[in-house]
Amino acid sequence: MAEQKLGNPAAVGLAGFGLTTLVLQFHNVGWMGIGPVIWLGLVFGGLAQLIAGLQEMKTGNNFGYCAFTGYGCFWISLALMLLGNHFNIYVSSKTDIGWFLVAWTAFTAILWIGSMRISGALGLTFTLLLIGFILLDLAHFGYPGLTVVAGYELMVTACMAWYIMAHIIFADVFGRDVLPVGKPWI
Template sequence: MSSVSQAAAPKLGNPGVVGLAGFGLTTLLLQFHNLGWAGLGPVIWTGLIFGGLAQMIAGLQEQKCGNNFGYTAFTSFGAFWIALVGIFLGNKFEIFTLSHTDVGFFLLAWALYTAILWVASARVHMAMFLTFTTLEIGFVLLVLEKFGFGESLGWWAGVDLSLCALLAWYMMAHIIFLDLFGRDILPVGKPLVH
């Protein structure tokens, strides 16, 4: 019997870096808009392409890695960004327009979904838990603002969600630096729940 040497499987990239990059960048741009610093144009295009399509593709690649958390988070939030852009465009061109209350219910559904991932994130690591904590807080603040509990809540949501976006980028940088430098330059902490 002859021995056949098998070539080692090629190293694959981690789709999480694209998902975290798209989520972080698009979320940050939306907060720049919500805080009154930038127009809506950059949010529309990055929301469709980077936060939407690229993040959804990253989520689908997470499925192949066997990562159910990344699979559902990136695929779902990719869909969130595409839907949110649809809401912006629908209201702009008066096609299936949504009221503040309608948007509030849209965000409430996402807050409930995010609460499930928030609980699950406690089993990943502290940086993930903090990211989903700030995301959940941001959704709750936006829901309350849309239901008329105070316009200033939108500003606080903008500040909170800016931090959420930067935490996502921190995790992205952690993965990239760990791969390139071979050591943990940006620690993410232990899971909150073991």
């Protein structure tokens, strides 16, 4: 009996992570308002990425399990904080958001080390993500102008995440490695 083919949850996880990150940066650089960020953050970046993360458990991939579940929760929390600030429920100040981001920077730093052991493309994605988080931390603690710099930098991060997503999808549909992700850095 032929074994049933399983999909790769990382394709969905990277899609949600990349798209929501990209849209938030469109807001951060001043191209659009915050509305779509909230709903995408709850649904694609949040719920879909969280489900993708939970599905990674079955594949035995602890990196994907932790990363996608973690960043899914990041997006849901961020969207709920935005809504909370609008409706006066557990309001977060700019400094509160700053410390929230510092915690996620530390989380990202751990995954960044792991990512370098997986592939060059993933190592680069997490390097860019870590730099983006550090820039956002600084933007919340005295250097507000860095929000825009972080915005452009994180757009590149989102595109890198999509590159890996495309690598997974194209490898499946073309039956060969169309977009190489490179060897691990360490």
